[in-house]
Amino acid sequence: MTDLDPLGVVHSPVIRRRRPIPEDDDPYKPEIIPVALQNGLEPGLLLVRIHEGLGLSVPQYKAALEHGIGPSSITSQSEGGLILPYSNHDSLPHATLELDGSVFAVNATSGTRENPVWSTELRNRICEKKFDIFRAAELTIRLYARNLDHREGSQDVLFLGYAKMNPLFGDEVQTEWLPIENGTGKLRVEVEYVKNKTLRIETSRKPRCFGQSRRLGSVARIRKSDSYRCYASIYIQKADLPPRYDVMQALLLPANNSPFIAPLKFIAQTRSQFCLFWPFVSGGHLFYHLQRARRFHADRARLYTAEILVALEWLDEVDPSYHELKPKNILLDSVGHVVVCDLGLLHLETKNIETTSDSAAVDYLAPELLAGNASAPTNTAPSKWWTLGAFLYEMLTGLPPFYNENEEQRCRNILSEPLVVSRLLPESTQDFLNKLLTHKPDDRLGYKGASEIKAHRYFDGLNWDKVARREYEPEFKPHELAMGFRQERKSETVETVQEMFSAWGPFTPVQRAAQRDPAVPAAVASHHVADEKPEDWELVWQRKDQSFYFYNRSTKTKKRIVAARPYLPKQPDKTQVALGAVLNNKYMHLVPTMLEEYSVNLNFQLDFTTTTPLDYVTELQEVDMVRLFLANGADANLEHGYTLGGRPLLSAVRKGNQELVQILVRRTDRIPCTRALGHAVSKQDTPIVNILLANGVKCDFEEADRPQFHSSYSEFDMGVGSPNVGDPSEPEEYTPALVRAVNLGDADLVRLLLAHGANVNIGYHDLSIFLPGGFSPKFNRMFMECGRPIQLAMELGQEDLVRLLLENGADIDLAQPVWRHHDCKMIPRADYHQLTARLRSIAASVTHGIMSQRVLS
Structure with missing residues (x-):
């Protein structure tokens, strides 16, 4: 058997050649071996x-x-x-x-x-x-x-x-x-x-690796240049093959004739390598989709089970020794049908590569095979049906049968413990699972053949001829996914991540904000000399050349006003340029007179910075100027360039100025107000959070609030700089306030937000976390980048928060939140199982406590 993540999707860099390769040994242009078709x-x-x-x-x-x-x-x-x-x-x-x-x-x-x-x-x-x-x-x-x-x-x-x-x-x-x-x-x-005029295969681009087999090496994706078809390929050194191995026999394997098994399409060769090619299966792994759905409903699970059964029945006839089907070997095609992809069907053993066990197989391995003793039966067919039952059990319940966090205990459960099946499942389903997951092979459903399983009433109403011809249309049609299959975390376990957070000690985002926030942008520095008094300067309109200039009453000097960036394609009018110069030099005493004498449109971008006049004076915390600008038509919701609307309120929140927040929240639209609430929560600034909530700011965004054309904004940039257009992550500006509070482990803020209507089951995508010394987007040790607050709290080991969320209506069985611009990453299955089991345990205890209180009352 191979240990391979088969036919997944590219997610690693292009393979690059380091030295010239002779044309007859070029792995990108192998010669196709003639086949008797x-x-x-x-x-x-x-x-x-x-x-x-x-x-x-x-x-x-x-x-x-x-x-x-x-x-x-x-x-x-x-x-x-x-x-x-x-x-x-x-x-x-x-x-x-x-x-x-x-x-x-x-x-x-x-x-x-x-x-x-x-x-x-x-x-x-x-x-x-x-x-x-x-x-x-x-x-x-x-x-x-x-x-x-x-x-x-x-x-x-x-x-x-x-x-x-x-x-x-x-x-x-x-x-x-x-x-x-x-x-x-x-x-x-x-x-x-x-x-074909030639039997040489040429690819339109170099292949990319997307998987690794401990036995067979790297698996790559290639696109054939003449047909534009994508294939998954593996390159095998001829020197590593056993003597007299017939590579052509692999093409003619009977397993290639099943519609539910990915066929080996062709074999090519160079002077030193064989290259094997399978059709690229683009719908993603079945168990990835299960992880997103938490559980499949009955009809969906039944169709997948039926298609896997047909594949296993075919394999039982053509390859009776095959018995180790694993979750990563089951994919969905672009239509939504099951495709079994396992290079182990080739029985290809290469030299000098050690065989290693796969912990993924433990949850689905039949007890007679798990025991590994001499008394194990030679007939392995019943073990296939055990695996089928284990797959169905997880599809319907969300966890493998006999699950325990401790792998040794899990093995003991599989070997000896009775199966526990939820009574909420239909009686026919309970009976089906009990008969497939019977410990004794002789008593197991299917011992006399797959027809015995097909005849069970669980499949009543299903036409097996239509199943075999793939004529049932799956209700779920997947999009193409760029996703690898992850069984375990590469390094740290969940406990390691939690210990890492604990070791850092208390750290609040207020410290981080102080570190990252410049008091005033560099371009804002005053130009006046130290001995000058700002109030000595006047603004004068010169009729002769139709321009503004500054005049100093004390020194009798003039200073001409020119645009700071004259190369911009669209320049403000002269009054706006003059106002920009007044603000740039901080001659604030001139602003009231200027607004009174001249008609100045305040809704423009200053030419010496990237802000509007209103946001600029907010940054300087000039409360009187903010009031004056608002009274003279300044728009607190102006968007310009890459800057999101509502920046003045965000600036006031960032500065922690409660008076400005109180003024601006009443003039700011709903969406930027909710963004501002998120920033206040990230700073753990409870007084400002209370001001925003008291003014009716909503805790959650609506689905339509997110940008239609996706961009990613930096949380502390607030619009300054360019977004990462095309980045497949969700803009951080739209991370819900409740998720931020849970991420910080702040129970008081969580209670406050829930009391003001925050959705306890709100979804989030591509969450970033806080680290000592700064903000760290997409911390690579975190895997719960997409989910709901209850899963995040559990992952961070915040059991008190988990209980608080459960008491306020958190639903641990809700499917993964969906955002149409984004495919959530796969959580390592071992960690997902662990978190799911822990959540269910805590939820059961909370439910028991609530019921006990009701009885006592």
């Missing part, structure tokens, strides 16, 4: 073009009007429905093309929702998709439409049906009208088979 088929490309669809069943388009697609988007009408311009093609149906484990997606480009058009004479090349062909296979086309009624976290596509086609792989172009099954209408599809 079915019916004499030669390797080549299958070009697939969907031309058009007729009579598809799509929900009424009127729903689009309720979701921002207005009448102006509609160009004309026809009998087939509303015709959409190309700019609105996202609302048209789209298709996925699947052949021999490879999947392509293609969007319709014109037409109507009922009669979409994919390919025209002008768009053939754009809509044409290419499949690498090494054996005959069936083409499946699935149709989807955007779900216009979808909400955040729900399924955002609707299944419209599927069509199938058997390509002839001949010399002629094949065109057919295919009927839509599980739907209505038909599709016109064209396929063309082109033989």
Whole structure:
């Protein structure tokens, strides 16, 4: 067996060559080994073009009007429905093309929702998709439409049906009208088979590593340049292979013929290496999605179990010795079906590499195999069904059966303890789990074959022929994920992180803010000489050259006023330049007169800094100036450049000036007020937190408040500087106040926020933590970067906070929060199991205490 995270997604740097490689030994251009394929088929490309669809069943388009697609988007009408311009093609149906484990997606480009058009004479090349062909296979086309009624976290596509086609792989172009099954209408599809002129594979870019096998080395992702298909590949040194190993036999393994097992597509070679290639499975690991959902509901778990069962049944027939299926070997394809990816099916043993045990297998290993004694049965089929039962148990409950934090105790539980199944599960499910997880193999369901499992009433109503043909449409269709599978933390355990925090001792963000906040920006430094008195300067308008200048009554000197940054494309008017010079020199006595005599628009960016006049005087804590500017039309919510609105209030909070906060909170919009509350909580400035809450500031953001086009802002920058456009993390400005309080372990602030309506189950993404000496974004030892306050409190070892949150309605079974711009990282499974178990234990004790109090009262 291999220990490999198979066919995941790239998350590490490009592999770089350090020295020239001879062309005949270049791992990026290996030679494909000729293969004797079915019916004499030669390797080549299958070009697939969907031309058009007729009579598809799509929900009424009127729903689009309720979701921002207005009448102006509609160009004309026809009998087939509303015709959409190309700019609105996202609302048209789209298709996925699947052949021999490879999947392509293609969007319709014109037409109507009922009669979409994919390919025209002008768009053939754009809509044409290419499949690498090494054996005959069936083409499946699935149709989807955007779900216009979808909400955040729900399924955002609707299944419209599927069509199938058997390509002839001949010399002629094949065109057919295919009927839509599980739907209505038909599709016109064209396929063309082109033989390869060369058997050399070339990639469009160098491969990237995304996994490591202790036996087989690095696993990489490559994109084949002629077909643009992605493959997972592994390079094996020929010298490390056992004598007389037949690499061609790996291609012909019967396991490659199951629709639920990733097929080895082809083998290539250089002078010193063999290169093995599998279709790239893009939907992510099944147990990653389970971790996000906490638990699967009954129908979803049943379909996954049925598909895994079909894969195991096939393996039991073609490879009876295989019995160690692990969570990291189960992925989802882009449609949502199960795909088993395990290089152990090749039975490929290389030299000089030690075999090491995998703790991940313990939770799912049958007791007869876990015991490892001579009396273990030679028939390993029952052990597969134990593993199947363990997978289902975790899908339904969120934890493996017999779980205990101590691995030795866990093993003892598996070997001897009775199974505990929740009575909340249906009776048929309880019976199914009890029979699969029976300790004695002879009594286990499936001992007489997989048909015995299929006949159990747990699967009543399921058509096994449809399951085997993958004709049940999964309710969950994953997006492509850039995610590796993590079983354990690389270094520190949860306790180590908690000890690290304890060792640092008490540390408040107030100290950090003082360290990082400059009193005044460098550009704000006064230009007057030490012996000058600011009040001696006057502002004078010179009619002759139509400009302002400063005049000193004492020294009789003049000082011309010019723009500090004349190269800016858009300069303020002369009154704004003059006001900027007044503020830059801190001639504050001139401001009232200037505002009275001249009509100055105060809503602009000062040319010597990145702030507005209102924010500038707020930074200087000039309370009277702030009042004056507000009275003369200054906007406390002005956005400019990369600066978020509401910066004056944020500046007042940062300075800790309660009087300014009281003034500005009444003139600031809801969203920046909530951001300001978060900053006050991070500073643990309880008086300012109370001022904000007393003025009706909301504790939580609404989902629509986050930027539509994602950017990441620094918490202490507050808009100064450039955002990291395209950063896949959530802006720190939108970290909820309650999450910040939990992150600091401040129970008083948590109580205060909860008393003012903070959502105890609010979600957060990409949380940063505080370290002594400064702010540390994305601290790499923290894994709970996305979640809810209750999980964060548990991870930090704050059991008192956990109980407080539970008493205020925290729900430990809620699914992972979803943000459409972001894929949450995978929490190491060992740590996730540990935290889940601890949370359940504390929640049970809190519930018991509440019930006891009710009985006593």
